[in-house]
Amino acid sequence: MHILGFDIGGTKSIVGVADETGTVLAKKRIETRGHLGPAQALTRLKAAAHEVVCESGAKVDAIGIGCGGPLDRRSGIIHVVPNLPGWQGICLTHEFGNEFDVPAYLENDANAAAMGEHFFGAGKGVDDFVFLIVGTGIGGGIIANGKIYRGYGENAGEIGHHKIRPEGPPCPCGDRGCLESLASGTSIARIARDRLASKPKTVLWDWIASPGEVTAEMVARAARKGDEFASRVWFECMENLGIGVANVVNIFNPRLVIIGGGVTKAGDMLFEPVRKVVRERAMPELAKDVEIVPAANGELMGLMGAFAVALTETSTL
Amino acid sequence: MHILGFDIGGTKSIVGVADETGTVLAKKRIETRGHLGPAQALTRLKAAAHEVVCESGAKVDAIGIGCGGPLDRRSGIIHVVPNLPGWQGICLTHEFGNEFDVPAYLENDANAAAMGEHFFGAGKGVDDFVFLIVGTGIGGGIIANGKIYRGYGENAGEIGHHKIRPEGPPCPCGDRGCLESLASGTSIARIARDRLASKPKTVLWDWIASPGEVTAEMVARAARKGDEFASRVWFECMENLGIGVANVVNIFNPRLVIIGGGVTKAGDMLFEPVRKVVRERAMPELAKDVEIVPAANGELMGLMGAFAVALTETSTL
Numbered sequence: 001m002h003i004l005g006f007d008i009g010g011t012k013s014i015v016g017v018a019d020e021t022g023t024v025l026a027k028k029r030i031e032t033r034g035h036l037g038p039a040q041a042l043t044r045l046k047a048a049a050h051e052v053v054c055e056s057g058a059k060v061d062a063i064g065i066g067c068g069g070p071l072d073r074r075s076g077i078i079h080v081v082p083n084l085p086g087w088q089g090i091c092l093t094h095e096f097g098n099e100f101d102v103p104a105y106l107e108n109d110a111n112a113a114a115m116g117e118h119f120f121g122a123g124k125g126v127d128d129f130v131f132l133i134v135g136t137g138i139g140g141g142i143i144a145n146g147k148i149y150r151g152y153g154e155n156a157g158e159i160g161h162h163k164i165r166p167e168g169p170p171c172p173c174g175d176r177g178c179l180e181s182l183a184s185g186t187s188i189a190r191i192a193r194d195r196l197a198s199k200p201k202t203v204l205w206d207w208i209a210s211p212g213e214v215t216a217e218m219v220a221r222a223a224r225k226g227d228e229f230a231s232r233v234w235f236e237c238m239e240n241l242g243i244g245v246a247n248v249v250n251i252f253n254p255r256l257v258i259i260g261g262g263v264t265k266a267g268d269m270l271f272e273p274v275r276k277v278v279r280e281r282a283m284p285e286l287a288k289d290v291e292i293v294p295a296a297n298g299e300l301m302g303l304m305g306a307f308a309v310a311l312t313e314t315s316t317l
Numbered sequence: 318m319h320i321l322g323f324d325i326g327g328t329k330s331i332v333g334v335a336d337e338t339g340t341v342l343a344k345k346r347i348e349t350r351g352h353l354g355p356a357q358a359l360t361r362l363k364a365a366a367h368e369v370v371c372e373s374g375a376k377v378d379a380i381g382i383g384c385g386g387p388l389d390r391r392s393g394i395i396h397v398v399p400n401l402p403g404w405q406g407i408c409l410t411h412e413f414g415n416e417f418d419v420p421a422y423l424e425n426d427a428n429a430a431a432m433g434e435h436f437f438g439a440g441k442g443v444d445d446f447v448f449l450i451v452g453t454g455i456g457g458g459i460i461a462n463g464k465i466y467r468g469y470g471e472n473a474g475e476i477g478h479h480k481i482r483p484e485g486p487p488c489p490c491g492d493r494g495c496l497e498s499l500a501s502g503t504s505i506a507r508i509a510r511d512r513l514a515s516k517p518k519t520v521l522w523d524w525i526a527s528p529g530e531v532t533a534e535m536v537a538r539a540a541r542k543g544d545e546f547a548s549r550v551w552f553e554c555m556e557n558l559g560i561g562v563a564n565v566v567n568i569f570n571p572r573l574v575i576i577g578g579g580v581t582k583a584g585d586m587l588f589e590p591v592r593k594v595v596r597e598r599a600m601p602e603l604a605k606d607v608e609i610v611p612a613a614n615g616e617l618m619g620l621m622g623a624f625a626v627a628l629t630e631t632s633t634l
Contacts, residue, residue, distance in 0.1 A: 128468055140568075144466060149461060149466075149569075151445055151569050151570025152445045152570055152572035152606050152607075153570050153602065153603065154570070155570045155600075155602060155603055155606075156570035157568070157570075158567040158568065158570075158600055158603065159567075161567045161600055162479075162564040162567055163481060163560055163563065163564055164483060165482070166481060166482070166557075166598075173600055174600075174601075175597075175598045243480055243483050246480065246492075247479040247564075250475040250476075250478045250479055251457075251473065251475065251479055251568065252466075252468050252473050253468025253470050253471070253472045253474075253475075254468060254469055280492075281492045282492075283472075283478055283490055283492075285387065285470070286475065289470040290469075
């Protein structure tokens with residue numbers, strides 16, 4: 001069995017071919033140029049797909065597609081995706097399924113990535129876990145009894161938008177004080193930027209010309225060097241991330257909380273404070289059950305997820 | 318098919334017999350006197366059970382038992398239950414199953430009550446909902462795809478112990494700022510009591526001799542009369558309850574959030590502000606899916622739950 005997988009993002013996409021064990025036979029990363037509209041991007045995605053299929057030498061049996069939501073998994077249609085303007089109404093399963101004449105399956109990127117970890121990554125063999133993507137935003141995927149927990153309208157898992165400081169900062173979702181507004185990469189950078197306005201002493205000034213240039217990665221790097229300003233920002237954000245994870249533990253009693261996404265490149269700088277907060281603040285009998293671990297699929301999180309989605313769907317036919 | 322059900326609490330218990338439609342043929346409420354230890358209480362519970370079975374005229378096919386946790390559902394044994402001192406290690410399924418020579422099933426009270434609403438109450442025909450019991454504490458039961466969502470260690474659903482104000486008041490779980498510490502009946506009374514220390518003008522003084530006598534029910538009653546002090550306390554607590562429910566909506570995308578427990582006797586005084594907060598603060602595409610409704614089983618919440626547990630377990634044999 002061979003799967004063609006698409007991980008479609010607004011800026012970059014990854015297309016690849018894998019077998020049913022998740023061994024990647026060929027893959028290619030392309031610029032999506034999603035903002036130029038779907039026609040051009042779809043042509044480029046299809047061309048890249050033919051290339052990787054050819055390179056893999058495999059006959060493709062099914063297609064998995066992961067894409068930012070909201071989307072309608074069943075019809076294969078994407079709705080208003082912020083970083084894919086003009087794409088609403090495009091039926092991705094039809095576009096790619098027809099091109100290769102095999103069944104195609106669509107899933108939102110966070111759920112797909114969670115299934116990718118379940119099939120091929122840190123969640124292998126574990127039926128109850130929660131996956132958090134801490135990057136630009138904070139996304140979530142819930143695996144319950146080995147399946148994606150979707151909820152009534154298939155939009156469950158917005159863990160990034162549970163409020164832990166109800167009078168906290170504004171959040172892209174329109175509310176305030178959501179976990180995402182306090183601990184995403186964007187939020188870490190925003191908090192640092194706002195506080196740089198008062199001209200504190202910090203090594204960050206060596207790397208930036210103006211507060212607007214600061215990134216979460218820089219804050220982590222400066223904090224690791226022991227910079228006081230950066231440490232305060234970073235560990236405040238990690239404290240909030242830990243509170244969010246403690247809430248997930250008390251609500252779901254998971255075996256694992258897997259955390260992926262760009263901010264986890266900080267490694268122990270992220271995992272150690274988060275684990276400490278969970279140990280101190282989650283209910284003891286639930287905290288003892290859980291391990292908090294990094295995602296295993298790294299940069300290929302979305303692609304491995306796309307493979308897992310196609311494998312799940314074809315195996316339940 | 319006839320079920321004998323036990324709803325066991327530290328102070329009072331209800332024993333009853335129902336058929337598979339949930340029609341109660343006989344029931345009896347007794348004082349548990351749990352603090353006197355299990356031997357006497359079990360004798361009283363068994364005597365009451367024989368009484369209701371006799372009154373119902375039915376031959377009992379199975380037994381369902383709901384009890385405060387933590388407990389081990391599979392072995393039927395209860396652990397250290399705060400209001401049943403000295404009961405740890407008692408195998409309730411063995412005690413009652415042997416007495417009537419039929420299979421017996423144990424479940425924690427919040428999960429049982431959620432299943433009771435699913436079988437016989439507000440959650441009939443709805444496969445994805447969250448049930449909250451707002452009483453002395455705040456308990457939760459999650460129904461996913463028509464089944465109790467248990468999590469890895471079977472302790473999922475501690476929604477009362479997700480933190481929404483991390484620096485908030487101490488909570489019985491040992492942490493601070495949990496939903497329970499801000500919106501349970503006990504918390505409403507505690508907040509009122511603490512603020513009464515500064516001798517505000519309020520109608521509550523007509524009903525109490527000292528601040529320690531105030532109850533959540535009095536706060537609701539005074540708020541309904543327009544009392545300014547009581548209104549401030551009550552609606553602050555309802556705002557927090559609403560934030561907790563909005564979090565549940567964003568995390569689970571449920572069709573229903575069913576709220577039961579003593580505090581819901583306040584009716585619209587509880588449901589209106591909670592619905593308003595959810596409308597304003599949950600993600601719009603999730604808020605539109607959900608209805609927030611009172612539990613239907615009322616005082617019999619635990620008993621109906623015990624019946625539902627036995628019916629679920631016997632139907633999956």
